[in-house]
Amino acid sequence: MTFSDFINVNLRQFWELTGFANAELGNFVMLLIGLFFIWLAIKKNFEPMLLVPIGFGMLIGNVPFNTSAGLEVGIYEEGSVLNILYNGVSAGWYPPLIFLGIGAMTDFSALIANPKLMLIGAAAQFGIFGAYMVALAIGFAPDQAGAIAIIGGADGPTAIFLSSKLAPNLMGAIAVSAYSYMALVPVIQPPLMKLFTTKHERLIKMKPARAVSQNEKIIFPIVGMLLTCFVVPSGLPLLGMLFFGNLLRECGVTNRLAKTASNALTDIVTILLGMTVGASTQASHFLTWETIGIFALGFMAFIIASASGVIFVKIFNLILPQSKKINPLIGNAGVSAVPMSARISNNLGLQYDPSNYLLMHAMGPNVAGVIGSAVAAGVLLGFLA
Amino acid sequence: MKRKYLILLLAILGCATVVSAQNRxxxxxxxxxxxxxxxxxxxxxxxxxxxxxxxxxxxxxxxxxxxxxxxxxxxxxxxxxxxxxxxxxxxxxxxxxxxxxxxxxxxxxxxxxxxxxxxxxxxxxxxxxxxxxxxxxxxxxxxxxxxxxxxxxxxxxxxxxxxxxxxxxxxxxxxxxKDKNNKIELFARVDGHGFGMAAMAMCIVFSALLVLCLAFMLISKIGAAQTRKNKALAHGVETKAERREVEHDSGEEIAAICMALYEHLNAHDKEDTVLTINKVKRAYSPWSSKIYGLRQLPH
CATH class of the missing domain: 2.60.40.1260 (Lamin Tail domain)
Incomplete structure (x- = not known):
């Protein structure tokens, strides 16, 4: 072999390794979707903490390369760096860590002060099971239907956790769908809330919540964990971590741990989770008819969940005394998109009465929705795993 | 103190034994x-x-x-x-x-x-x-x-x-x-429309949150009674009948008290959302120095 042949052969081999030589149309479509997510996050401020890592992860995951060259760089190639980082998603241990952070960030006072708001969080989970029925009807298997339906819980970590157990092959599409709809909560929910409520109902003023003592705040995560996990032990990873994080926050003697859990740890895990979920959406896995079905079902689940929360409040009001009526505008907050959906309740309430602040009332069903969706995930896991 | 450590040690040993036994x-x-x-x-x-x-x-x-x-x-x-x-x-x-x-x-x-x-x-x-x-x-x-x-x-x-x-x-x-998941097969065969799953799961979700709700209604009643009692004692009221007369402070009253405390004592209660404006000192590092990022030194 002459020197020029040597150079020629090596350059040709190198060309075969490049993204240009291995690119397919699907890769470019996914790159465009990734760029669209980044644009949404930066320009429209839609869930930037999630959509930037997911969008950039999509770019990383869709750079084409020669998979038979043994480069060990792809997210699905065992031993690659991305594959190691992806283990937190595939083995399902990132979501409980996120829940630890959510617990450490969340103030459950509104819920403790008015425990009946928990039932709104339960009612909103009907979105999950409504979507489950539709998913079955269009041909998904029960375990896949369960994994898709959890999108209706509006809880990204829960959706990832459950889909990693029930339908790992659909996880990328489910996660992206869940986070996309969470980002679109301000667009999806207000028309529904207006549709299902009368002007008179939107003006209902709720009594200010009573002050909650520190003892009650400490008892809540302990009793909450024990009661919910005794009913649904399969929800232990999520519920256990959620309530543990909250105990760190409320006990008053672990401030450093609570701060780490709610700041540094959550940020680290969010970065890794978002990026690896994005990278897992490789064109060959993602651009399928199933993905379109998942997005459609996710949208429907979101609508059913939001509507069922509002309708449940209206029904609940029928049995409540006049002085204890609940404003149905907080019903949408039963989905667990915290605190976005509670903010929407508040904003819409202020549109109709500038003195009617619903934020603290809406935080009750909102955090109950987090618990409710984790319980629903535990139920699905218990039945279908 | 030694007794406390002994109890802790025994508890840990007990747990270890139970865990070991559970595995085997x-x-x-x-x-x-x-x-x-x-x-x-x-x-x-x-x-x-x-x-x-x-x-x-x-x-x-x-x-x-x-x-x-x-x-x-x-x-x-x-x-x-x-x-x-x-x-x-x-x-x-x-x-x-x-x-x-x-x-x-x-x-x-x-x-x-x-x-x-x-x-x-x-x-x-x-x-x-x-x-x-x-x-x-x-x-x-x-x-x-x-x-x-x-x-x-x-x-x-x-x-x-x-x-x-x-x-x-x-x-x-x-x-x-086993060449198939029997649970999934059963759900697909018997509950093809998903009504059974929806009914069972919603019952469980509602039960879990209802139990939590009832537990906290009870706890909040106890908590409210305790608060009333403490407040009554602070007001120098001792009999039960008089305690009932002492009403809750309204949100406005609590806010006014907090504002007064802040105004006069610059004191905070337990809130963790206090806005402070401090000058942030940034240590110099050549890694972040703009001068090393310039292509041409400015004249």
């Missing part, structure tokens, strides 16, 4: 063959009776130092040797012991044999030599090349297996070969 308790005798004429051969090419153990845990289990025996009066008859990494059984996996009476052949050769034509009591004891983990009485009626096995791995009834298509013998592998 998941070890099961899963299948036994007494008279092996044409079944599996060992690594030396010999046939003997065998005992299959199953790790019912969803995590690996180390079985070194547990005891296998055929005599309940001699529970430490055959200790599973230590120092062999093969004694660590993977989750939901099996391990086979050849009951050939030749322990020098290796870890998985016991020092006892199973005797055809009589009932064989086979027991599995924990490392303490006293705690019985599992046992089975293999009936004398078992014919050559028949095994006595659990219907399903790790639990359930025992049955005689003769090697036929439905009663297959499975040394070192699962007693039932």
């Amino acid at each position: 308790k998941a070890l099961r005798i899963n299948e036994v063959m007494v008279d092996n004429e044409s079944s599996i051969v060992d690594e030396y090419g010999n046939r003997s009776g065998w005992i299959e153990l199953f790790n019912a845990n969803y995590g690996p289990l180390e079985i070194a130092s547990v005891f296998l025996t055929t005599d309940s009066l001699n529970p430490t008859m055959y200790p599973v040797p230590m120092g062999d990494e093969l004694t660590k059984i993977g989750k939901r996996q099996h391990v086979l012991f050849h009951a050939d009476g030749e322990p020098n052949k290796g870890t998985f050769h016991t020092n006892f044999v199973l005797v055809p034509g009589k009932d064989n009591w086979v027991g599995l004891y924990d490392a303490d030599g006293r705690s019985l983990i599992d046992y089975v009485i293999v009936p004398a009626s078992l014919l050559p090349d028949q095994s006595y096995a659990r219907v399903d791995d790790g639990f359930g009834e025992w049955e005689v297996r003769n090697g036929s298509a439905s009663k297959y013998i499975t040394p070192s592998s699962a007693n039932i070969i």
